[in-house]
Amino acid sequence: MTDVILEVRDITKTFPGVKALDAVSFDIRPGEVHALVGENGAGKSTLMKTLAGLHQPDGGEILYMGKPITVAGPLEARQEGILLIHQELSLSPELSVAENIYLGAWPTNRFGVLKKRELRQNSAKALKALGCGFGPDVRVGTLSVAMQQMVEIARAEAFRANVVIFDEPTASLTDNEKDQLFQTIRNLKSKGVGIVYISHKMDEIFDITDRITVLRDGQVQGTVDTAGTDLNQITRMMIGRTLDNYFVKAKAEFGEEVLRVEGLSNKGLFRDVSFSVRQGEVLGLYGLVGAGRSEVVETIFGVRKADGGKLWWNGAEIPLPTPRQSIDMGMALVPESRKEQGLVLMMGGRENTSLPHLQLFSSGSIMDKKKELETYRKYQEALAIKTTGPDQAVSQLSGGNQQKFVLAKWLCANPKLIILDEPTRGIDVGSKSAIHELIAELAEKGLAVIVISSEMPEVLGVSHRVLTMSEGAVVAAFEGDGLTEENLIDAVSHQPASVAAE
Amino acid sequence: MQDALKGLLRRHGLIVAFMVFLAGVALNTDAFLSAGNILDVLRQVSITGMMAVGVTFVVLTGRLDLSVGSMLTLLTVIVVDQHNQSGPLMAMIITLAAGCALGAINGVLVGYIGLNSLIVTLAMLSFLQGLVLFYSGGSNVNITNAQDTWFAVFGRASLFGIPVPVVMFLAAAAVAAFVLKFTTFGRQIYGVGGNETASVFSGIDSRRAVFWTYVISGLTTGLAAIIMGSRVMGAQNTIGQGYELTVLAGIILGGTSLLGGSGSIGRTVLGIAMLGFIQNGLLLLGFPYYVQWLVTWAVIIIAVWIDLGAKRGRIFA
Amino acid sequence: MTDATTTSSQSTSPFGSVIQWLLRNHIWVFLALTIVVFSLASPYFLTVKNMSNILTQGAFIGILAIGMTMVMIDGEIDLSVGAILALACALSIGLQPVIGSWPAVFVGLLSGAALGFVNGTLVALSGMHSFIVTLGALIGIRGLVFVYTGENALMVEDFAYTEIAEVYLGPLSLTAMLFIALALFFQWILSSTRHGRETYAVGDNIEAAHDAGINVKRHKIINFTLCGTLAAVCGILLSMRLGTAEPNAGKVWELWTIIAVVLGGTRLQGGYGSMWMTIGGVFTLAVLRNGLRLLNTPNYVELMVMGAVLILALVLDKALNHRGDH
Incomplete structure (x- = not known):
């Protein structure tokens, strides 16, 4: 037994156009809470998904208990003892607590009949170890978010996890629930479980963690002991660039x-x-x-x-x-999710641009396609949007070009x-910088x-x-x-x- | 050249396969591709086609309408009965108004209250069947002065050699295609079907759009009932049974997606016509009529699968 | 964790759990109401003979509804059950002179299983919506029936075959017994086996189910196969009861089946439902039909009431169950 449970060595992961992880190395020791911090897009979620088997790395290796392993999928990760507790919980609301703890890995006999007593007893044990106030038979859909989270954590007990990764676990918890969660985390810690803690909330990080690893643009900026650092240093490591020449x-x-x-x-x-x-x-x-x-x-x-x-x-x-x-x-609203709220993905740029202002592009309810096309051309040129034509489905465009069409559809009516x-x-x-320039330009107008x-x-x-x-x-x-x-x-x-x- | 052929097959594989089928039947029969036979097929599909034109609006928003079969029965009974009581013109006005009203009920339940369209229109299917029996008292109705009413025009007459129902069907399809392609309402329907949330974020009243698609579906069913009543000069209590499924089969076969947002009237006309020609071709080749159902099964599965596979970029899910 | 204790104590106190059970199974309240109303309205309603009739009448749709429930909890739908029923009915009668009664029945069952397997495989492999796949099957399998029967009703030659259906255990006909036994068996499958729990997991949160290592495709194929097999069971019972196989047997029964299941409270979107609910839905439908007929209401009332009740059930479900969803 080494003093490191899980070690990541030079992990690299590339998505089309982005190097999400660039030779990332870090390690988790038994009984420690290790924070992973960074801005959105720094690579935190990619890293944890790689550990949980949801992504396969392009390069580098993962050492578990000193031996190199391949995490083929989430089920394999769970069976190895690596558990990811995702921000969006992966539970089935209609099933009971016990069934959710053992989701997909229920104890059965040869004929696939559930061993209900074993399932309940084991679950009850796990729940009790965590100090949960609810039993294994409650339907998960009736539990609060905090309690549902406890169900996921109970998997750590049930599968004897050695590593538990928390992703923004307090995002939807109240103060009391947060204290309860921290108690649980300390409890796991005392049993020698290694914990990765991902959060944006700095006071929590300083409250609960032992070490902090800072990621920026897919690279590790450094790992420091929580006791020996302060907010200023972490913030500097997270941002790490001068802002003045980057924004207008x-x-x-x-x-x-x-x-x-x-x-x-x-x-x-x-x-x-x-x-x-x-x-x-x-x-x-x-x-x-x-x-x-x-x-x-x-x-x-x-x-x-x-x-x-x-x-x-x-x-x-x-x-x-x-x-x-x-x-x-x-008024114009460029919404948070361009794929779900912003664009009709199977339509082209032309039709998306006119969608909120059909009355401006029509007379007597008949579409004025010439005017529509002219407007499309104007904004496609002005915003330098790359498409093969006005009717190319926007689903085929890159994120940046899609976002520009969302802007075009609002700007064309002079809000x-x-x-x-x-x-x-x-x-x-x-x-990104084109959009920043545009924001300044609009305000000056x-x-x-x-x-x-x-x-x-x-x-x-x-x-x-x-x-x-x-x-x-x-x-x-x-x-x-x-x-x-x-x-x-x-x-x-x-x-x-x-x-x-x- | 080979790539071009592959691309053609992938994009229009259905049409190519259909052409091959047409050619195959034509080589083995004399009458198949004659003008007379083609018009005959179109006349046969004019009722389902008329209904499919309206239901396409509903399907484009990502909803279903299973009530059109029962609605066809009811409206046919109404048009025939009212013809006897109030004369042909009044009968047609009442029928179309009733179609719109029934569609509006579906529209309120699905569009404004937000209930599941499959169940609502299934309930409506049952309800309207009851209404048929209530209205007709369980007996068949017939037009009393069948010999000397101008109402016969819609089912039986021809205009410049083209059967009137075919003219009506194609005219309705043309109007519907125009509405979908060139009007703001059409754009709203594609928007709601393609991405309802994004449409709401774009200020489109999706509930209202869905409501009107059901009214349109009711209206075209009314028109179909006029053709049916005129052709048969009477109405049985089960005259429209199962039509909802044939209509959907045609729409699906044309390639309009049940998820909404993609499809067109042209595709629906193609799908309905294909069903008609498959039926007609197989009959001309000497197969019993039910063999068409087997072929339809295979064609639907293959056509939709190919369509889906092409969009997805691979055959298996 | 004070909330936790209150919630769990609520669901363990007998009164609270009865209320909860009724909220989730409101169909039984409705069934009880309809029985009371018809008992008061007609002296012929609440008799052993009539109850026995209701059970038998309901059992046919009921057996179809069992398979439909499995498929629907998965979040899918099967429109082809009526056609599969007709084919099994035709095969089990038509093959009797050739291979004997029981082998014919076996072939009938096999045809249902095979067609269900085809449906499931097509859904799983192609990623097409099951509505489309089974709509195609509805049309095509009816074609198969006609190809086999050649438009004519097939008659049973060995009348001993029709007597099988006349076996009664007290007021329970063989069909009714089989329905109840199958419903209980599948309720057990749903609640106590791996496959059953997978059904809920898949319909509820398919991502979570997939991440938990459940083979979603194989799972769906199994449920479609079960649904087809049960449709065949229904068809064979029909052949025993009628002694004939009409090529149009079971037409639009798929719609009645869906109505019964949805009326029971099983959710079309998947993840929620049970055989208890389906039994309730099936018998409510049967009681409504039977009661209205006993009252000599014209048959249109039945159809209209059914439509109205279905919409009412949908509105109720929206009002009762969707509160907690968001």
Whole structure:
């Protein structure tokens, strides 16, 4: 037995166009909690998926208990004792707790008949070891998210896992539930299990972990002992580049207020959100995934129904609009998921561009295809979108070109306010900077712009003012000299005052 | 050259196979490709074709309509009965209005309330069958003055040598193709079927769009009922039984996806016509009529599989 | 973990679990209501003889519904059961003079299993929607029936064969007994075997099932094969009961079967349902039909009530069950 359970040596993984992992090495010792941190796209999820058998590496090797192994798939990983607890839980809600713990590996006799008693007893044992308050017979669908997570963790007990990987485990947990989870993690730790902990929340990282490995652009920036480091050092390692020459910020010349919301609430998603945005202003909205940022803008746009709140448009109070009304007023929303919310993938660029404004491209309900084509050409050229033609299905385009069509479909109607939700997620560097330049250009033309982003350099680089959100509430606002990484990290790493008071 | 042929086969394999079939039958029979026989086939498929035109709208949004068979029965009974009571013109107006109204009920349940379309229209299938018996009192209805009503035009007459039902079918198909291709409503339907969420994010009222597709489906079923009533000059209580499946088979065979967003009226017309020619060709070759069902089975599976395989880039899932 | 204890105590207290069971099996409440209403409305309804009739009448659709339930929990559908039934019916009668009664029955069963296997394999290998695959099969298998029977009804020659169906155990006919036995057996399969639990896992969360190492394709093929075999069982029982094989036997029965299963509460999208629900749905359908006939209502009422009830069930399901989903 060595003092290292799992060691990753020079793992490389390339996806078309991106080197997701570039000679990554790190190791996990028994009884330690090892944090994996980095910005979105730094390679954390690829690394953990490789460990869990969901990806096969292109190069390098994985040593488990000192011996090189190949993790063929998730089931093999689980049987070896490597367990991934994914942010989106992989459970069957209709099955019982016990059946979910042993999903696909139920104890049966020769004829495939379940050994129910064995299943229940083993599960009960695992649940008890974790101190769970529910029994093995409860249907998983009736449990809260935190309890469902415990079901997945119980797999660690049941399969005697040596390595457990947690991916953003606290994303949808309350404070109490988080304490409970940390207790469980310490419990596993004391049994000699090696734990990989992936999170954006720095206070948690410093609370629970022993070592921290920082990833950036697919490379390991270094591994440090948690006790011997501080937030500043980790942040520097995560960002590691100068922001000034990378982003273009629009001139700060603001006009009239375009949109103001007060006390906007949506049960279970966010509450009491108030802000305003002016002509020529770029307002950033920063927060962790699940903080409620997308839900706020989707509610303003009208795709979600609000539970309360007021909205002013160009200075006049109006009832909360439907999407159609929002669009006709001059609001545009580039949504978070371009494949699910932004584009009709089987349509071409031409038809996608005109989709929100069919009345502008028609007379008497008959489509004016000439006008449609001209507009398509104009934006395809202006945004330098690479396609083989106006009717090439956008599903065949790269992420960057797809995103440009989402922009085209909103820009062609000359909006007064454009909301960009994660506008550069998953696209190449070239398209990324083109979109950043476009944001500045639009603001200088007098549009009001709201940018949502999980990438700190981006949100700092393009915005005049940044609101930070945490757990469904706006917790802080920064502008001018206050726009620093430290401030943002600090603001989102803590509980919002209103929640803490509850 | 070989690549071009491969590409042609992959993209239009269905049409190529169909042409081969046509050629094969034509070589073995004299009458098959004569103008008379072709018109005959088109006349036979005009009722299912008319219905398929409307149902295509529903399928393009990713929904189903299984109620059109029962609806055809009911509307045929209505048109025949009203013909006796209120005269042909009134009968047609009432029939079309009833078709739209029944479609609207489906539309409210599926579009606005958001219930599963398969079950809703299945329930409607049963409900309408009951309504037929209620309306007709269980007996067949016949047009009393069959010899001297101009109503016979729709089922039996010809216009410039082309049967009137064929003209109606092709005219309806042309209008529908125009609506789908050139109007904002058509664009909305493809949007909703292709990606409902993205369409809602683009300000399209998907519930309203779905609602109207069912009304259209009801309307074309009304038109089909007029052809049926005129052709038969009467209506039995089971006259439309099973039509919903034939209609869907034609639409699927044409290559319109049940998932929505991809397909066209042209494809539907092709699919329906293929079903008609397969039936006719096999009969001319001397096979009993039920052999067409076996061939239809094979053709549906092969056609959809090839279509899917081409989109996916490999044959097996 | 205070929430945890409350939830688990809720589901273990007898009262709470009865409420929960009823919420998930509301069909039984509905069945009880219809029985009460018809008992009050007609003196002929609640008699042993009539109950026996209902059981037998319901059993045919019921046997089809068992297979349909398996397939539907998987998130698939089988439209070809009516046609498979007709083929098995025809083969089991038509082959009797050639190979004898029991071998003919065996061939009938085999034909159902084989066609179910074909459906399942096509769904699994092609990735086509099962609606399309089995719609094709519905049309084609009916063609096979006609090819075999040549449009004519086949008559049984050995009348001992039709007496098999006349075996009664008290008020239970052979068909009814077989249905109940099969339903209980498949409920056991669903609740107590690996295959049964896989069915829920696959229909519920196919990604999670696949990641857990379940062979989803093989699994679906098995369920389609079971569904086809059960359709054949139904066809053979029909042949014993009627003594003839009509080429149009079982037409639109697939629709009634789907209605019965959905009425019971099994979800079309998969992952949710049970044989208990299906038994409830099957008998509700049978009671409605029987009761309405006893009341001498014209048969259109039955069809209209069925349509209305189905939509009502759908609305109820949306209101009751979808609360917790989001």
